[in-house]
Amino acid sequence: MAEVTNNEIVQALTEKFGGQIIGVNEPYGLLTFETTKDVIIEVLRFLKEDANTNFNFLTDITAVHYPEKKHGIAVVYHLHSMVKKIRVRVKVFIDEHHPTIPTATVLWNSANWMERETYDFFGVRFEGHPDLRRILNMDELGVHPMLKQYPLEDPNRVDKKDEYFGR
Amino acid sequence: MNHNQPVYTDNDPQNELVTLNLGPTHPATHGVFQNVIQLDGERIVSGVSTIGYIHRAFEKIAEHRPFYQITPLTDRLNYCSSPINNMGWHMTVEKLLNIQMPKRVDYLRVIVMELSRIADHIICNTIIAQDTGATTTFLYLFQFREHIYEIFEEICGARLTTNIGRIGGFERDFNDIAFAKINKFLKEFPVALKEFESLLNRNRIFIDRTSGVACVTAEQGLDYGWTGPLLRSTGVDYDVRVSEPYSSYQDFDFEVPVGTSGDIYDRYLVRNEEMWQSLRLIEQGMEKLKSEQAGIFHADVPEFYLPGKEEVYNNMEALIYHFKIVMGEIDAPKAEVYHAVEGGNGELGFYLINDGGRTPYRLHFRRPSFINYQMFAPMSKGMLLSDAIINMSSMNIIAGELDA
Numbered sequence: 001m002a003e004v005t006n007n008e009i010v011q012a013l014t015e016k017f018g019g020q021i022i023g024v025n026e027p028y029g030l031l032t033f034e035t036t037k038d039v040i041i042e043v044l045r046f047l048k049e050d051a052n053t054n055f056n057f058l059t060d061i062t063a064v065h066y067p068e069k070k071h072g073i074a075v076v077y078h079l080h081s082m083v084k085k086i087r088v089r090v091k092v093f094i095d096e097h098h099p100t101i102p103t104a105t106v107l108w109n110s111a112n113w114m115e116r117e118t119y120d121f122f123g124v125r126f127e128g129h130p131d132l133r134r135i136l137n138m139d140e141l142g143v144h145p146m147l148k149q150y151p152l153e154d155p156n157r158v159d160k161k162d163e164y165f166g167r
Numbered sequence: 168m169n170h171n172q173p174v175y176t177d178n179d180p181q182n183e184l185v186t187l188n189l190g191p192t193h194p195a196t197h198g199v200f201q202n203v204i205q206l207d208g209e210r211i212v213s214g215v216s217t218i219g220y221i222h223r224a225f226e227k228i229a230e231h232r233p234f235y236q237i238t239p240l241t242d243r244l245n246y247c248s249s250p251i252n253n254m255g256w257h258m259t260v261e262k263l264l265n266i267q268m269p270k271r272v273d274y275l276r277v278i279v280m281e282l283s284r285i286a287d288h289i290i291c292n293t294i295i296a297q298d299t300g301a302t303t304t305f306l307y308l309f310q311f312r313e314h315i316y317e318i319f320e321e322i323c324g325a326r327l328t329t330n331i332g333r334i335g336g337f338e339r340d341f342n343d344i345a346f347a348k349i350n351k352f353l354k355e356f357p358v359a360l361k362e363f364e365s366l367l368n369r370n371r372i373f374i375d376r377t378s379g380v381a382c383v384t385a386e387q388g389l390d391y392g393w394t395g396p397l398l399r400s401t402g403v404d405y406d407v408r409v410s411e412p413y414s415s416y417q418d419f420d421f422e423v424p425v426g427t428s429g430d431i432y433d434r435y436l437v438r439n440e441e442m443w444q445s446l447r448l449i450e451q452g453m454e455k456l457k458s459e460q461a462g463i464f465h466a467d468v469p470e471f472y473l474p475g476k477e478e479v480y481n482n483m484e485a486l487i488y489h490f491k492i493v494m495g496e497i498d499a500p501k502a503e504v505y506h507a508v509e510g511g512n513g514e515l516g517f518y519l520i521n522d523g524g525r526t527p528y529r530l531h532f533r534r535p536s537f538i539n540y541q542m543f544a545p546m547s548k549g550m551l552l553s554d555a556i557i558n559m560s561s562m563n564i565i566a567g568e569l570d571a
Contacts, residue, residue, distance in 0.1 A: 028262060028504050057389055059507075060516060062531040078505060078518070078533075082389075082405050089505065110392025113541040121226070136219035136570055145227060152231050 004084050006031040009053055016046060023091075032089040037101045040077075040092050044107055047079055047088065055079035055088060061104065061114035063122040065096070065148045072096035073122055077104070094124070096147075103129040121146035184212055187552075191220050195556045197294060198566035202544065209551050214544040218537075222570040229530040233495055234260050235334055235473055237530070242328035244534060245568040247290050248283035248511040249329045250319065255508035258413055259517040260334045260471075263504045268466050271459035272336045273415035278349065278452040279322065279331060280414070280508075281445040285356070286315045287511030288396075288438040288445075291563035295435055296367055298560045299376040308363045311356050318352065321345040335472030336465025346453075353450060360442060367435075374432060381546060381558040383429035391542040394535050395513025397562060400437045401429035407509040419451050431561040470497050495525030512536050512563055536568035 006026055010033070013021045020043070023034040035043050047055040059078040066072050071093035079088050094101055103126040104111040115126040116135040123144035126132055134141070143150060190201035199221050204214040225240045232240075241252040254276050261268065268276075289312045293305040316326040322345050323331040323338070332338065367373050383393075388401040398405055406423045408416040424440035426433030465472050469488045478485035491497050501523040507516040516533030539562055547555045 027502050030505060032503075058392060059514070060518065060531070060533045062518060064520060064529045076518070078516070082403070082410070085410050087505070108392065109390045109545075110538055110541065113537065114392075117537075134219075136222040138219075145224065152227055 004052055004081075004086060006086075009047075009086075009088065012050065012052060013043065013046070017043060030087055030089055032091065034091045034093065037092050037094055040090070041102045041104065041106065043090065044077065044079070044104055047090075048107055053081060053088075054083050055081045057082055058104065058108040058110050058114075059087070061111060061118055063118045063124055063146075065122060065146065067096075067148045069093070070095075073099050073124060075101055075118065075124060099124045100127055101125075102127050105129055120144070123147070191217075195298065196559060198564060198569070200540075200564070200566055200569060202547075204547070204552075204555075206552060209553070211547045211550050211552060211555055214547045214555075216540065216544045218540070218569055220570065221566050225571045226530055226532065229527055231526060233493075233525045234499075234527070235492070237527070238333075239328065239330045241532075242330055243567050244532060244571060245287070245511055245515070245536065245565045246327060247565055248287035249327065250279045250283040250331045251287075251508060251510050252515065253329060253331050254280055254414070255506065255510070255515050256517060257332055257334050258508065259504060259506040259519050260499075261466075262506050263502060263519060263521060264334075264468075264471055264499060266335060266466055266468050266471065268336065268414070269459075269463050270415060270418075271456065271463045272465060273418075274452045274455050274459065275337060275341060275464065276332070276414045277416065277419065278449050279319075281448045281452070282315050282318060282349075282352075284509075284511055285442050285445050286312045287563070288442050291511075291561070292363075292435055292438050294560045294563075295377070295431065295557055296373065298557045299373055301367065301370070301373065304363055304366050307366070308359055311352070311359055314348070314352050314355075318345060318348045321348060333465070333473050335468045338473075338475065340462060340464040349449065349453065353446065353453070357443075357446060360439070360446075364439060368439075376554075376557060377431035377435060377561075379428070380431050380554045381429075381550065381561070383542075383546070385429070387542070388429060392538040393513065393542070394539070395510065396434060396437045396441060397429075397513065397539055399424065400426035400433040402427055407507050407514050411507065413506070413508060418455070419448050421448050421451075431557055434561045497525070498523060499525070507533070510535055510568075512565070512568065513539060532571055534568045534571055536562075536564050537571070540564050540569055 009031060010024050017039055020035050020039045021033055025032045047053050057080040059080045062076050064074045073094050073096045075092045077090040103115060115129055118124050119132055120134045120137050121144055185206045187204050187206055189204055190196045191199050201217040202214050205212040229237050238253050238256055241256045242249040244252050289308055293308050296304040319329050320326050322341055323329050383401050385401040385403050388398045402425050404423050404425050409423055421444045424437050426437050473492055474485035474489050479489045499521050503520040505516060505518045507514045513535030515535055518531040519527050520529040522528040
């Protein structure tokens with residue numbers, strides 16, 4: 001089985017998607033790049049179905065909140081090619097006030113609960129998802145608790161201030 | 168017979184479906200999660216899984232805790248094999264900090280991780296037997312889980328939620344009693360495991376209940392994100408220990424068992440064979456330890472390794488580093504890292520984003536139980552209720568790992 005390097009993957013992606021592939025990076029050897037929500041499903045489909053890359057396995061979908069950025073929510077996909085023994089991380093930055101992105105359930109059934117979890121905690125609406133409901137939190141919660149504006153504990157409590165714990 | 172068709176005819180007076188709440192505290196679910204299923208007689212027509220009953224917001228809490236305080240949170244993910252979670256977390260931070268571990272620590276870690284893998288598989292396989300009605304096997308093998316916990320107790324003082332080791336190694340060296348107990352375990356466990364296998368492997372009732380039930384193809388397994396023994400039972404030889412070796416697994420000689428049909432019987436066999444392989448790994452680890460210099464149980468990284476209490480009280484440098492680590496005056500690189508280990512149920516991943524502070528900016532756990540379990544409701548359609556119950560046992564869904 002021919003190995004495939006990070007450079008070759010980037011080359012193939014740039015050839016196909018041009019300027020939509022940005023911010024290519026390799027932290028700790030794991031190829032990481034950003035793309036836009038318009039082409040994300042096509043990028044994932046290409047990575048999954050192209051014979052050279054063959055990222056057949058969706059390891060994880062999650063999100064990160066960066067309140068200070070213009071596009072404040074990063075949806076992060078981890079893909080894995082079990083055949084080529086290589087991983088890739090794909091990020092899409094979306095507007096935190098209108099957090100929508102197409103669903104990856106069209107490619108992997110495993111995306112279903114991962115996207116529900118991401119919706120539950122970050123409020124990212126995955127368009128076309130078959131059953132986008134909260135999964136771990138109660139339905140009445142009303143907020144998406146992993147967003148940075150929500151503190152861990154009730155801010156009005158005085159007995160649990162960080163300073164009392166050396167934090 | 169087409170299992171998806173109702174078995175009643177039009178003019179049957181019982182021509183209606185029954186809705187059954189299986190859980191959240193049903194004894195057959197072995198954990199706090201609910202399935203609302205529609206039954207036609209004994210056959211499941213549809214099901215909806217509801218989870219989150221013991222969600223404890225670990226990812227949120229982790230954003231407010233320094234690295235060394237996150238280890239006890241990982242205990243409570245898959246609490247049947249806490250040491251694997253602990254060490255997976257330690258290795259994630261070590262990867263972030265670029266810490267190279269001494270070989271002896273790697274081997275000690277392998278021994279502990281394989282012991283906990285055995286403990287995890289003991290639970291799953293004896294529970295499958297228990298749910299098919301074979302109580303004896305459960306009682307025979309389950310006592311060895313107790314012996315494993317005694318070893319953990321000797322190493323770190325705790326049994327179930329172990330909080331074992333530290334970033335940079337172990338908090339203390341294994342003592343002689345621990346080694347003696349491991350050796351005793353290595354001698355006694357194969358006998359019991361052999362007995363366990365001879366009670367079940369060719370047992371007519373057990374095979375009838377499990378063989379050909381809940382078959383899963385490799386394509387389905389990959390599509391639904393299965394990893395670990397479940398995926399291997401479908402025939403995919405994916406094991407993180409082999410594909411991306413961590414903690415010096417590349418120095419060891421072991422095999423990755425795979426099944427063929429992905430049914431419950433194959434999952435049982437794969438887990439059993441993995442226990443044998445874990446025993447091999449522990450034996451090799453004990454052998455390798457002999458050629459390593461005794462007394463090394465942590466890497467030489469005083470800026471990150473929390474020193475022992477006696478050191479802190481009696482030694483200036485240790486006191487300084489203790490203060491710096493606890494007060495968070497040590498910089499970790501601004502970076503993001505994904506590290507995966509082979510947990511009891513599959514690929515346990517840690518996605519850590521650090522912004523240079525003492526707490527993670529974001530920490531995400533890729534929990535195998537959570538991802539494996541989503542196939543349960545779709546695959547239960549058309550299954551008998553009693554088959555679905557052992558299907559659930561064979562998936563080894565641990566509520567702590569499911570909900571995080």
